[in-house]
Amino acid sequence: MSRSGIFRPENLGQNALAMIRNLCFSLCVIGVLIFIIMAATYKPDDPMFHSDSTFKSDKSVFKTGEDLLASNKTAFEEAENRGCNGKVDDPIDCGDPEVFHLLMRAAIDKFKDIDFYRFGRAVRGINNTSCHMAWRFRPKGNTAAFDKDYRNFVLVSDNCTVSVVGIGDYHSGVNAMKRKRKGKDAKTEEFEKLRSEMIEETTNDSLSGVELDGSFSRGKYLVYSGGGDRCKSMQHFLYSFNCMLGEAQYLNRTLVLDLSICLPSIYTSSGQDEDGKDFRFYFDIEHLKDTASLMDQGQFWSEWNKRREKDELTLHLVEDYRTTPMKLARVEDALIMRKFGTVEPDNYWYRVCEGETDKVISRPWHMVWKSRSLLDMASAIAMRMDWDFDTIHIERGEKAMNKEQWPNLDRDTSPEALLATLQGKMEAGRNLYILTNEHNTSFFDPLKAKYSTHFLDEFKDLWDEDSDWYAEMKKLNNGKPVELDGYMRMSIEDEVSLKAKKKFETFNDLTKDCKDGINTCRSAS
Ligand SMILES: *[C@@H]1O[C@H](CO)[C@@H](O)[C@H](O)[C@H]1NC(C)=O
Ligand SMILES: *[C@@H]1O[C@H](CO)[C@@H](O)[C@H](O)[C@H]1NC(C)=O
Ligand SMILES: *[C@@H]1O[C@H](CO)[C@@H](O)[C@H](O)[C@H]1NC(C)=O
Ligand SMILES: *[C@@H]1O[C@H](CO)[C@@H](O)[C@H](O)[C@H]1NC(C)=O
Ligand SMILES: *[C@@H]1O[C@H](CO)[C@@H](O)[C@H](O)[C@H]1NC(C)=O
Ligand SMILES: *[C@@H]1O[C@H](CO)[C@@H](O)[C@H](O)[C@H]1NC(C)=O
Ligand SMILES: *[C@@H]1O[C@H](CO)[C@@H](O)[C@H](O)[C@H]1NC(C)=O
DSSP: OOEEEOHHHHHHHHHHHHHOOOOOOOHHHHHHHHHHHHHHHHHHTSGGSSOOOOTOOOTOOOOHHHHHHHEEEEEEEHHOOOOOOOOOOOOOTSSHHHHHHHHHHHHHHTTTTEEEEEEEEEEEEEEEEEEEEEEEEETTTTTSEEEEEEEEEEEETTTTTEEEEEEEEEEGGGSOOOOOOOOSOOHHHHHHHHHHHHHHHHHSSSSSTTOSSSHHOOOEEEEEEEEOOOSSOOOHHHHHHHHHHHHHTTTTEEEEEOOEEEOOOOGSSSSSSSEEEEEEHOHHHHHHHHSSSSSEEHHHHHHHHTTTTTTTEEEEEEEOOOHHHHHHHHOOOEEEEEEESTTTTTOOGGGGGGGGGGGGGOOOGOOOOOOOHHHHHHHHHHTTTTOEEEEEEOOOHHHHHHHHTTTTTTHSSSSSHHHHHTTSSSSSOOEEEEEESSSSSGGGGGEEEESSEEOOGGGGGGGGTHHHHHHHHHTTTOOOOOOHHHHHHHHHHHHHHOOOOSEEEIIIBBBOOTSEEEOEEEOOO
């Protein structure tokens, strides 16, 4: 099976990969057609074949610490108990996401009079059973001031349960504090730190985490190459990405990752697919790096070419997705490369995880978080509404015009109907954040008589040329400005609705019409 020697990776450097990608790109036109036909025949429960609209908000795709804390206590408790071998004196791994969640929960439980804005990563504290973690917060009721704290957490690991037994004083967690620059007075330094922190934290996160002192050649790697996944929907991308990540985890191999992704046309202002977007615009690479072993593709191939001959590194090429990860478990070669062909849909990455593999590989959705820059914008928006608001999803657009499939939608989402529906469910005077695909927002003006309405574009200053986000993205993008695209907008709004007190959805809450057209509602039984 192994084709070591025949296949020459130096021929498959960046150029060849780019070629494969271009080839895929030209095939995309055909691919999209096939995909549409396929999608029509798939069962609607399949998570990736939900229609990819502005309203898509599959919560399972994203989890932030806050969501996790709010929504699933039992999952934590299970998580806390997992992987324990019962020894009381084992050092606590502060970098473990489960420990991170535990610390967040402890902090939220303890400091009830502040609003948390963001938690930094937890790091090792003063000894084996102590962690330090930083956060930004503002006192409840104070809309302007931000402050930062970092504290020491004392933990015990007892009978397979890790718990927090003590939290230190204000600023006791010095290891979680950013290293100070020299030669500036403390006030200036603190100020500059707060301002630049966001930028630094998200931009210094290339995948250069692997030491290059010979450990490269001892590593085991997995890379996916080619395939028809590019420029499909973002759900498709994530579905495939999670399969690949799941396989790498299963095989205990470092995943060699291409950070450039393609944004499908429904999210772009040009109306064209836009290739070459950066993964880090959308997703939290820091968190992913903390939970999985990753290496950037460019760096990987450069190391590989340098060391392959000297260290006799070998390659195992797999060209059939039906070769299961289980069959690859005993492969000793340094690199397993899965190469995908040009015939869709047989060349989708996620197909690796189908069939018997589905029961063996878990797709690690919990590792893929929204990027911090997007979460920060959502927090800023929530903050401007005093963390006290309700959201309403109002889906109109083409569905509202199609009376055959959605006979009542247009009427049920008119401002008059909305006011009637919200009567008694939402107090007058509240902040109401409206998520909608209705481009003319004055359409909703009648709601202003009773509620304080908000739309995303009201918060434009968060991404304009003077914003932190703008500077941060520009830095990530080699100095070129980045526009806030449709997928980012959706991610932000999705996150804003997670912070709402009450949520109203178009289907179910506002209309009895079915989401996917007439007679498609799932039966209530
Ligand atoms: C909580 O987590 C468990 C285990 O991961 C899962 O089975 C359950 O569906 C989750 N519940 C909610 C409400 O998300
Ligand atoms: C670690 O430090 C904490 C706080 O000073 C202390 O309570 C704990 O006993 C120490 N643990 C060990 C194993 O030294
Ligand atoms: C911390 O844990 C390591 C590994 O178990 C152990 O070798 C070391 O002695 C511990 N240090 C302290 C101060 O307990
Ligand atoms: C440890 O946990 C198990 C299961 O929860 C319980 O039966 C046992 O009594 C516990 N032991 C101690 C020493 O707490
Ligand atoms: C970025 O991170 C690396 C590795 O963690 C570190 O060595 C480097 O100093 C950081 N660069 C900046 C500008 O902070
Ligand atoms: C991966 O590592 C885990 C833990 O070390 C081990 O149990 C498992 O068998 C390994 N899997 C493979 C495919 O080598
Ligand atoms: C927007 O909606 C309002 C109220 O329905 C209407 O008066 C106005 O003409 C619309 N504007 C555009 C540009 O369609």
